[in-house]
Every structure is written in C-alpha cells, then in structure tokens.
Amino acid sequence: xxxxxxxxxxxxxxxxxxxxxxxxxxxxxxxxxxxxxxxxxxxxxxxxxxxxxxxxxxxxxxxxxxxxxxxxxxxxxxxxxxxxxxxxxxxxxxxxxxxxxxxxxxxxxxxxxxxxxxxxxxxxxxxxxxxxxxxxxxxxxxxxxxxxxxxxxxxxxxxxxxxxxxxxxxxxxxxxxxxxxxxxxxxxxxxxxxxxxxxxxxxxxxxxxxxxxxxxxxxxxxxxxxxxxxxxxxxxxxxxxxxxxxxxxxxxxxxxxxxxxxxxxxxxxxxxxxxxxxxxxxxxxxxxxxxxxxxxxxxxxxxxxxxxxxxxxxxxxxxxxxxxxxx
Amino acid sequence: xxxxxxxxxxxxxxxxxxxxxxxxxxxxxxxxxxxxxxxxxxxxxxxxxxxxxxxxxxxxxxxxxxxxxxxxxxxxxxxxxxxxxxxxxxxxxxxxxxxxxxxxxxxxxxxxxxxxxxxxxxxxxxxxxxxxxxxxxxxxxxxxxxxxxxxxxxxxxxxxxxxxxxxxxxxxxxxxxxxxxxxxxxxxxxxxxxxxxxxxxxxxxxxxxxxxxxxxxxxxxxxxxxxxxxxxxxxxxxxxxxxxxxxxxxxxxxxxxxxxxxxxxxxxxxxxxxxxxxxxxxxxxxxx
Numbered sequence: 001x002x003x004x005x006x007x008x009x010x011x012x013x014x015x016x017x018x019x020x021x022x023x024x025x026x027x028x029x030x031x032x033x034x035x036x037x038x039x040x041x042x043x044x045x046x047x048x049x050x051x052x053x054x055x056x057x058x059x060x061x062x063x064x065x066x067x068x069x070x071x072x073x074x075x076x077x078x079x080x081x082x083x084x085x086x087x088x089x090x091x092x093x094x095x096x097x098x099x100x101x102x103x104x105x106x107x108x109x110x111x112x113x114x115x116x117x118x119x120x121x122x123x124x125x126x127x128x129x130x131x132x133x134x135x136x137x138x139x140x141x142x143x144x145x146x147x148x149x150x151x152x153x154x155x156x157x158x159x160x161x162x163x164x165x166x167x168x169x170x171x172x173x174x175x176x177x178x179x180x181x182x183x184x185x186x187x188x189x190x191x192x193x194x195x196x197x198x199x200x201x202x203x204x205x206x207x208x209x210x211x212x213x214x215x216x217x218x219x220x221x222x223x224x225x226x227x228x229x230x231x232x233x234x235x236x237x238x239x240x241x242x243x244x245x246x247x248x249x250x251x252x253x254x255x256x257x258x259x260x261x262x263x264x265x266x267x268x269x270x271x272x273x274x275x276x277x278x279x280x281x282x283x284x285x286x287x288x289x290x291x292x293x294x295x296x297x298x299x300x301x302x303x304x305x306x307x308x309x310x311x312x313x314x315x316x317x318x319x320x321x322x323x324x325x326x327x
Numbered sequence: 328x329x330x331x332x333x334x335x336x337x338x339x340x341x342x343x344x345x346x347x348x349x350x351x352x353x354x355x356x357x358x359x360x361x362x363x364x365x366x367x368x369x370x371x372x373x374x375x376x377x378x379x380x381x382x383x384x385x386x387x388x389x390x391x392x393x394x395x396x397x398x399x400x401x402x403x404x405x406x407x408x409x410x411x412x413x414x415x416x417x418x419x420x421x422x423x424x425x426x427x428x429x430x431x432x433x434x435x436x437x438x439x440x441x442x443x444x445x446x447x448x449x450x451x452x453x454x455x456x457x458x459x460x461x462x463x464x465x466x467x468x469x470x471x472x473x474x475x476x477x478x479x480x481x482x483x484x485x486x487x488x489x490x491x492x493x494x495x496x497x498x499x500x501x502x503x504x505x506x507x508x509x510x511x512x513x514x515x516x517x518x519x520x521x522x523x524x525x526x527x528x529x530x531x532x533x534x535x536x537x538x539x540x541x542x543x544x545x546x547x548x549x550x551x552x553x554x555x556x557x558x559x560x561x562x563x564x565x566x567x568x569x570x571x572x573x574x575x576x577x578x579x580x581x582x583x584x585x586x587x588x589x590x591x592x593x594x595x596x597x598x599x600x601x602x603x604x605x606x607x608x609x610x611x612x613x614x615x
Binding site for chain 2: 015022030034035145147148152153156159160171258261266269280281285287289292299303
C-alpha cells in the first residue's frame with residue numbers, strides 16, 4: 001500500500017512542477033498582452049500629475065524596460081525564492097496580504113465543508129429512505145434549483161432575509177464596525193451567514209449523490225439480507241447501506257476544490273469577508289498583477305493537493321487498487 | 328417499505344415527472360419570445376435615470392419594481408436576459424468548437440499528441456475556472472469580448488474530454504476498420520465517420536454549456552469585471568440591486584436572479600428528459 005501510494009504521489013509531483021511552470025508562463029503572457037500600463041495602474045489618479053521622467057524611473061526600477069524573457073525569468077526566480085512581489089493595489093508585500101487573509105478563508109471554508117458534509121449526508125439519506133415521497137421531491141427539487149441558482153444571488157437573498165428583514169445576523173464583514181478588538185463571539189456571529197451560504201451552495205451535488213448511491217445500495221442483496229434478518233430500518237439504512245454507499249464519495253470530495261474556490265470567491269465578496277478569495281476580486285478590479293498571480297498559483301496548488309488527496313483516499317479505500325497497484 | 332414488490336408499488340415513477348418537461352419547454356419558449364419580441368416593441372434607454380421613480384416596490388406600473396435610479400426592472404431584465412443569452416450562446420459555441428477540435432485531434436492522432444493534449448486539458452482544469460476567468464478579464468478592459476474569451480478559454484476542456492472518449496470508442500468499431508482498409512485517410516474518417524456520430528454528443532455538450540456560460544458572464548459582471556456597468560445585463564443588475572438591498576429593496580436583486588435560475592432549470596429538465604429517452608436501459612434501471 002505504501003509503495004502504491006509513494007508511486008502515485010511521485011507521479012503527481014512530477015506533473016505538478018511543469019504544471020506550475022506552465023501556469024506562471026500563461027499568466028505572464030496574459031499580463032504582457034494586457035493593454036493596461038502597470039505603472040499607470042499603480043499611480044492611479046496621480047498618473048496625470050506625475051512627470052514622464054518619474055514614470056520612466058519607476059519602469060526602470062520594476063525592470064519593465066528589460067526584454068520580456070528576462071522579466072519572466074527574474075519574476076520566476078523571485079517566486080521560487082519566496083519573494084511574491086508587492087501588491088500594487090494594497091501597497092504591501094503580497095506575502096503579507098496572503099498571510100493576513102489566508103487564515104480567515106481557511107476558517108470559513110473548513111467550517112462550510114464540515115457543515116456541508118453533515119447536512120448533505122443526513123438530508124440525502126433521508127431523501128433516499130423516503131424515496132418518491134413529497135419530502136423526497138421537496139429535497140431533490142431544492143437541490144436542483146440550488147444547483148441552477150447563482151451563489152451570489154442566494155447570498156443576497158439570505159442577507160435580505162436574515163440581516164435586513166429579521167435583523168438576526170449582521171449582513172457582512174468580520175466584526176462589528178464599532179469593535180476595536182477581535183471578539184470570538186462577534187466573529188462567530190459574522191461567520192454564520194457566509195459559512196451557511198457556502199455550505200448550502202456546495203451541498204447539492206453531494207446530497208444528490210448520496211441519495212442516488214443509497215437508493216442503488218438499498219437494492220443490493222446484503223440490504224435485503226439485513227432486512228430479512230429483522231434488523232431495525234434505521235440500522236439497515238445507516239449501518240449497512242449508507243456505509244457502503246459512501247465509499248466513492250471520499251474520492252469525489254478532493255476533486256471538488258475548484259468549485260469550492262469559486263464559491264469562496266463569490267461568497268467572500270458578497271459578505272465582505274476579509275479572506276484571500278475576496279482579495280483576488282479586489283486585485284482583479286485594480287489590475288494588480290503580482291497579487292492576482294500569487295493567488296492564482298495558490299488556488300492551483302490547492303486543486304493539485306485536492307486531487308492528490310482524492311487519489312490517496314482512493315488507494316486507501318479501494319482494496320483492488322491497494323493490492324494490485326495503480327493502473 | 329411494506330412487503331409489496333417494488334415494481335408493483337410504482338408502475339411508472341417517471342409519469343408524475345412528465346408535466347415538468349412541458350412546463351420547462353413552455354417557459355423556455357416564453358422567455359425566448361420575450362427576448363425576441365419585447366425589444367422590437369419597447370425600446371430601452373440604457374442611460375435613462377429617473378430619480379423620482381427610484382426604489383419603487385412592484386406595482387401595476389412596474390411589475391418587478393424599479394431600481395435605485397428609477398429604472399424599470401422588468402424591462403431591463405428582459406434586455407439583460409437577451410445580452411446574457413447572446414454571450415452565453417457565443418461563448419458556448421467557442422468553447423465547444425475549440426474542445427471538439429482538441430478532442431478530435433487527441434482521439435484521432437493518439438500517441439504523443441493525445442498525451443500532450445490531455446496534459447494541457449489537465450493543466451487548464453487545475454486552475455479554478457472562475458479565478459482563471461477573473462484573471463483574463465482583469466487584464467483587459469470590461470467588454471463582451473473579454474467575457475467570451477474568458478469563458479471559451481476555460482471551458483473547452485469538458486467538450487474535449489467528451490469528444491476524445493467518444494472517438495476512442497468509435498475507433499474500435501468495425502466500420503472504421505473497414506474504412507481504413509478501404510484506403511480512407513484520417514481527415515476523411517473524421518469527416519465521414521466520426522463527426523456524424525459525435526454530433527449528438529457535441530449538441531448536448533453545447534446545450535449544457537449555455538447555462539454555464541451565462542452563469543460565468545453573470546458572475547463576472549456581478550463582481551464588476553464583466554460587461555460595462557451601465558449595460559443592462561443580469562449580472563450587472565444583481566450587482567446594482569445589491570447596493571439598495573440593505574435599504575430593503577429586494578426586488579432589484581430577486582428578479583434578475585430568477586431569470587438566470589428559470590432558464591437554467593428548464594434546460595436541465597429538458598436535457599435530463601432527452602438523456603432518459605436516448606438511453607432506454609438507463610431509464611428502465613431508474614424504474615426498478
């Protein structure tokens with residue numbers, strides 16, 4: 001098992017390096033093709049009153065007068081050494097911006113993941129168990145509608161209902177505007193809506209998957225056998241059917257990272273959550289290449305790690321792969 | 328879960344779902360008619376601002392209410408759907424065309440070309456689509472072209488995978504062997520034998536891509552990175568609506584979103600119906 005795992009991990013890593021190189025090259029090419037002048041972007045309104053000499057000086061300092069290939073290699077060299085450059089919109093080193101925001105994103109996303117898992121397992125199993133009832137129809141109908149509804153729109157409706165109409169929860173941000181320090185209770189209150197919306201938006205596929213998988217499993221002989229032995233319905237569904245229906249879903253989870261990133265970008269933006277995902281939108285609005293490039297690389301790494309996790313889970317969970325090796 | 332035999336309990340579970348495809352088709356036709364006919368009858372002044380009529384709740388005069396600068400939400404929603412549909416169609420066509428060419432090349436050429444193309448597909452799939460799209464539009468000024476390019480560049484991989492795997496199964500079929508023995512070249516096999524068989528799959532991929540492309544356009548516009556802000560598009564309208572939301576104005580956000588939700592759902596209902604029909608074995612398994 002360890003050998004199979006090591007081989008697969010090595011293969012993945014061998015693929016990761018050229019992949020990251022290709023992503024950096026693609027981003028750099030796009031940035032070079034962009035009609036925006038990074039110096040003017042950096043100066044903003046001050047570009048009008050800045051003398052051409054000063055602008056030329058900035059250009060020289062940033063190495064923008066060098067050949068394109070040299071610029072790319074310098075940038076890549078800096079990246080490899082851990083120097084991600086300075087964010088032009090936030091006027092700070094990129095590494096500082098990410099360091100400050102990454103924790104908030106991880107907090108919100110991991111809470112949403114746990115909530116999504118628990119909720120879709122429970123609700124999906126309920127729908128499968130009560131298959132074709134009005135409850136099942138309601139659940140699957142909501143899941144399909146949720147699949148089709150843009151998450152930012154759902155987020156807005158949720159804000160309207162819970163923050164504006166009922167005034168139960170704050171509409172966004174990390175803390176109360178009047179607060180001077182970070183209070184856990186305050187942050188928790190601000191977290192509920194974004195985490196719930198993110199979890200809800202990601203739950204449809206899993207819920208429908210659990211339902212389908214469980215319905216198929218409930219037809220299997222061993223379930224019939226369990227029922228024939230007179231076991232309680234709950235024991236049959238939870239202990240026998242659900243357990244074997246869950247096997248494939250572990251591997252699907254790792255492959256869902258891209259959707260999770262997409263959801264995080266939109267949800268963090270709507271709720272003004274100060275994470276890295278909303279920073280990518282702010283960077284994009286300001287055409288802030290260093291920050292946007294760093295965040296894109298970070299997301300790519302997350303996707304690759306997710307795939308690796310999925311494959312690892314697959315190797316561990318499926319005895320055929322474990323014994324016969326990765327095909 | 329009584330002792331009755333499952334198939335006897337429900338003779339045709341599909342029956343109860345049948346009306347939904349008529350509703351879906353009806354809704355799509357109604358929306359298509361609205362998008363085609365309304366602009367011919369009522370002109371929309373994209374720049375019009377009427378502050379006296381701002382933030383009015385839905386009424387007979389304005390069935391969907393008015394937004395924060397007094398524009399009629401209903402009329403703008405119809406115009407917005409038109410823009411979004413157009414961009415969605417073009418972007419879907421671009422991505423499916425690129426994907427078909429890539430998938431055909433990979434499946435037909437095989438060997439190194441296949442491996443290289445599939446690694447490129449893996450590479451594109453490793454960057455989250457929305458972030459990639461954001462990256463592209465951020466570096467170019469907000470325009471319909473930037474949105475189409477960004478959706479097309481990020482979504483051709485799905486079609487490429489479908490086409491490649493179909494080509495691989497087609498390659499093993501006897502009539503392809505016969506064509507090769509008869510002296511047909513690669514291009515002729517692709518044109519005469521692969522493409523006709525692939526057409527239903529390509530058509531299905533295109534139909535499924537349209538709502539997805541619309542979703543991307545609206546998401547980018549909502550973030551302020553898509554279409555120019557004054558233009559009535561569904562994403563721009565939800566973005567506008569978000570600003571007056573805290574003042575209790577729900578209609579300016581709700582209705583544009585419904586116009587994304589309804590066509591998307593309708594298309595997925597129809598596609599599902601079509602799949603069930605096209606694959607009787609699957610349908611009979613569903614009825615077990």
